[in-house]
Amino acid sequence: xxxxxxxxxxxxxxxxxxxxxxxxxxxxxxxxxxxxxxxxxxxxxxxxxxxxxxxxxxxxxxxxxxxxxxxxxxxxxxxxxxxxxxxxxxxxxxxxxxxxxxxxxxxxxxxxxxx
Amino acid sequence: xxxxxxxxxxxxxxxxxxxxxxxxxxxxxxxxxxxxxxxxxxxxxxxxxxxxxxxxxxxxxxxxxxxxxxxxxxxxxxxxxxxxxxxxxxxxxxxxxxxxxxxxxxxxxxxxxx
Numbered sequence: 362x363x364x365x366x367x368x369x370x371x372x373x374x375x376x377x378x379x380x381x382x383x384x385x386x387x388x389x390x391x392x393x394x395x396x397x398x399x400x401x402x403x404x405x406x407x408x409x410x411x412x413x414x415x416x417x418x419x420x421x422x423x424x425x426x427x428x429x430x431x432x433x434x435x436x437x438x439x440x441x442x443x444x445x446x447x448x449x450x451x452x453x454x455x456x457x458x459x460x461x462x463x464x465x466x467x468x469x470x471x472x473x474x475x476x
Numbered sequence: 477x478x479x480x481x482x483x484x485x486x487x488x489x490x491x492x493x494x495x496x497x498x499x500x501x502x503x504x505x506x507x508x509x510x511x512x513x514x515x516x517x518x519x520x521x522x523x524x525x526x527x528x529x530x531x532x533x534x535x536x537x538x539x540x541x542x543x544x545x546x547x548x549x550x551x552x553x554x555x556x557x558x559x560x561x562x563x564x565x566x567x568x569x570x571x572x573x574x575x576x577x578x579x580x581x582x583x584x585x586x587x588x589x590x
Contacts, residue, residue, distance in 0.1 A: 463521030
C-alpha cells in the first residue's frame with residue numbers, strides 16, 4: 362500500500378520568493394514519484410518525475426525536486442516564484458517496476474503568489 | 477495540449493441516470509487510466525486498461541464500469557448516478573517507449589448530478 366502526504370493545503374509566497382511545496386510518501390516498495398500541476402479548469406500537467414538515477418530532478422518552468430529516501434520525501438522547489446505559478450500542485454507515487462496500477466495522489470497544495 | 481481527448485466537457489444529468497464518458501489516448505499509447513477528482517475524495521485512481529484488457533483496479537464503484545476498444549479509445553460508464561458522483565473525471569494515457577513512466581492527462585469531463 363502507498364500513500365502521499367502534502368503538508369499545507371495552501372501555501373502563499375511573494376513574487377520572486379522561494380517556493381517550497383512538501384511531499385512525503387509511504388510505500389512498501391521503491392516508488393516512482395511525480396509532481397503534477399493543475400491550472401483552473403484544466404487537466405494535470407507533469408512537472409517532473411523521479412524514477413531511478415539522480416535524486417535531484419529538474420522539471421519544467423524552473424521547478425526541481427529532490428528524492429530523499431531516508432526522509433521518504435520528494436519536496437518541490439523553485440528559486441523565484443512567478444505570478445504564473447499560481448495553481449494547484451499534486452504529488453503522486455506509483456510502485457517501482459511494472460506497468461500496472463494508477464497513481465496515488467496527495468490532496469494537493471494550492472500555491473498563491475502575492476504581488 | 478497533452479494529446480489526450482475527452483468528451484463531453486460537461487455533462488449534467490439526474491440521479492438514477494446512466495452516462496458514458498469517452499476518452500481517446502495519445503497516438504501510440506496502449507494504456508488508459510481513469511481518475512475521479514472530487515472535493516471530498518481528492519484525485520482517485522479508478523481503473524486501468526492496457527491494449528483492451530483490464531490491468532488494474534482502484535477505488536471504482538460497482539455501479540461504474542469501463543472498457544477499451546480495439547482502436548484503443550476507452551469509455552467509462554456510470555450508472556444509477558447519485559449526487560455524490562458529481563466530480564471531474566480524468567482520463568490519462570501512457571505507454572510509448574519514450575514516456576513509459578509518464579501519464580498524460582486529458583482535460584476532463586465535469587459531471588454534475590442533480
